[in-house]
Amino acid sequence: MHLFGPIGAKQSAYFRCHSALGAYSQLMGDDEKYETIIGLEVHVQLKTQSKAFSGSRCGFGETPNTATDPVVMGLPGALPVINHEAILQTVRAGLMFGCDIAPVCRWDRKNYFYPDNPKNYQISQQGLPICTGGVVEIELPGPARNIMGPHRSVRLNRIHLEEDVGKLTHCGDHSLIDFNRAGTPLAEIVSEPDIFSADEAAACLHAIRMFLESAGISDCDMEKGQMRCDVNISLRHTGAKELGKRTELKNLNSISGVRNAICYEVQRQRHVLRNGGTLSQETRRWDGAQGVSESMRSKENVQDYCYFPEPDLMPVHIMPELIGALREKLPESPFARQRRYMEQFNLPYTITSVICFDRILSEFFEQTLAFHDNPRGNANLIINDLLRELSQNSLPPGDMGISPRDLAQLVKLCDEGQISKQAAQDALVEVFRTHENVDTIVKRLGCIQSQDPEKLAAICREVIEKNPKAVGEFRSGKTAAINALKGQVMKVSTGKANPAQVDSVLRSLLR
Numbered sequence: 001m002h003l004f005g006p007i008g009a010k011q012s013a014y015f016r017c018h019s020a021l022g023a024y025s026q027l028m029g030d031d032e033k034y035e036t037i038i039g040l041e042v043h044v045q046l047k048t049q050s051k052a053f054s055g056s057r058c059g060f061g062e063t064p065n066t067a068t069d070p071v072v073m074g075l076p077g078a079l080p081v082i083n084h085e086a087i088l089q090t091v092r093a094g095l096m097f098g099c100d101i102a103p104v105c106r107w108d109r110k111n112y113f114y115p116d117n118p119k120n121y122q123i124s125q126q127g128l129p130i131c132t133g134g135v136v137e138i139e140l141p142g143p144a145r146n147i148m149g150p151h152r153s154v155r156l157n158r159i160h161l162e163e164d165v166g167k168l169t170h171c172g173d174h175s176l177i178d179f180n181r182a183g184t185p186l187a188e189i190v191s192e193p194d195i196f197s198a199d200e201a202a203a204c205l206h207a208i209r210m211f212l213e214s215a216g217i218s219d220c221d222m223e224k225g226q227m228r229c230d231v232n233i234s235l236r237h238t239g240a241k242e243l244g245k246r247t248e249l250k251n252l253n254s255i256s257g258v259r260n261a262i263c264y265e266v267q268r269q270r271h272v273l274r275n276g277g278t279l280s281q282e283t284r285r286w287d288g289a290q291g292v293s294e295s296m297r298s299k300e301n302v303q304d305y306c307y308f309p310e311p312d313l314m315p316v317h318i319m320p321e322l323i324g325a326l327r328e329k330l331p332e333s334p335f336a337r338q339r340r341y342m343e344q345f346n347l348p349y350t351i352t353s354v355i356c357f358d359r360i361l362s363e364f365f366e367q368t369l370a371f372h373d374n375p376r377g378n379a380n381l382i383i384n385d386l387l388r389e390l391s392q393n394s395l396p397p398g399d400m401g402i403s404p405r406d407l408a409q410l411v412k413l414c415d416e417g418q419i420s421k422q423a424a425q426d427a428l429v430e431v432f433r434t435h436e437n438v439d440t441i442v443k444r445l446g447c448i449q450s451q452d453p454e455k456l457a458a459i460c461r462e463v464i465e466k467n468p469k470a471v472g473e474f475r476s477g478k479t480a481a482i483n484a485l486k487g488q489v490m491k492v493s494t495g496k497a498n499p500a501q502v503d504s505v506l507r508s509l510l511r
Contacts, residue, residue: 038195051183053080072183074119086185094131107310129160198262345375371408423447
């Protein structure tokens with residue numbers, strides 16, 4: 001059975017805003033007469049081998065203008081062919097956000113002239129997109145974050161599949177163009193005007209990136225242009241229902257850039273309205289270096305694009321069986337995973353907020369539990385020591401340098417009192433550096449703790465005799481004085497004494 005089937009000039013620096021989290025909240029105190037309404041259009045490159053409507057390869061960093069073909073360049077007689085994998089990835093994205101998947105979808109030509117579009121039209125979806133509705137769960141910033149909340153949902157309007165355009169690089173009076181990016185499958189995620197602050201917009205982008213990365217739908221690397229955002233902003237009188245004139249900020253390529261651009265644009269629009277001016281519906285660019293937005297052109301309406309059905313592509317029927325199969329294989333969402341870790345493993349927010357939002361890291365953590373069932377111990381060694389080594393060596397989580405078994409064994413040895421926590425941390429660094437197994441590293445470092453009670457008791461008696469001041473303080477009620485004695489015991493034993501046993505033996509002798 002076929003699962004797919006055809007069926008028939010710059011503003012004054014007065015308006016600049018700082019990039020610190022919460023800058024928008026400071027702006028809100030200036031004037032409560034207006035409220036801000038924001039909608040996002042998030043463009044995400046899908047993880048496929050070939051382009052949306054041709055067999056040309058996808059890729060980043062290729063020699064300029066080599067990942068092209070006649071279809072990408074719009075040469076006469078070249079016809080597009082649908083990339084089924086791109087459709088699958090779009091459907092998976094829709095299912096991650098709870099969208100309705102259309103039984104029938106269709107492509108349209110969006111006609112416009114830009115120098116980065118060789119065909120002078122873009123194959124997109126206007127009338128019948130693949131996904132409609134849905135929500136993005138976001139975590140709002142603020143003090144409540146340490147208890148994982150509050151959360152709310154941002155409604156989506158649609159997710160549709162289209163093709164990307166080329167990349168322009170401006171060099172003084174000249175412009176260079178690379179068409180390698182042109183034709184790359186692009187999922188456009190369009191929100192409802194359901195966002196009311198720069199921080200909420202940033203949280204929404206964070207969530208979208210987390211969800212798509214966790215499902216392997218896109219790498220969402222904003223530095224590589226794999227995720228870009230257009231922001232629509234309008235102001236209206238507080239309590240009014242009708243939206244005000246909106247401006248669109250184009251092609252923002254960082255979450256901090258989105259936050260800063262919104263802060264600036266909100267203040268600019270308020271300044272215009274407070275001084276009796278009129279806002280224009282326009283498209284603006286964000287100059288991150290100067291911290292200002294600049295007018296590019298008047299904002300087009302849908303009719304200005306002259307959409308009409310793509311004549312070279314038939315509509316596609318997405319079978320219910322396919323949707324069901326994809327739904328069953330969806331990974332757990334990052335927020336759902338975080339809630340599960342907090343309930344099932346009793347892990348605090350500080351740990352889950354690090355592990356749960358990276359799919360590779362969370363999978364690694366769960367694999368360690370098969371070898372030693374100490375969720376907090378395993379997680380602490382991962383986030384405090386393993387991530388430090390990855391960062392210092394500029395490695396991604398995929399290049400762990402240590403197996404789940406070895407990490408779990410280090411925690412187990414520590415729990416059994418055979419090595420100290422410091423020794424476990426030192427051994428992890430050696431395993432990471434040499435890739436030797438844990439037993440070899442532990443023996444070479446000589447960090448196995450002594451289990452001889454008589455030898456430990458003899459060391460403790462010696463330390464007690466040589467430190468009468470600390471002994472006197474402890475016996476007079478200053479219980480913290482025992483730490484000085486414990487430190488001396490660990491020093492004499494060259495770190496091989498078990499700290500818990502040291503504490504127990506010292507207290508016994510001191511009594």
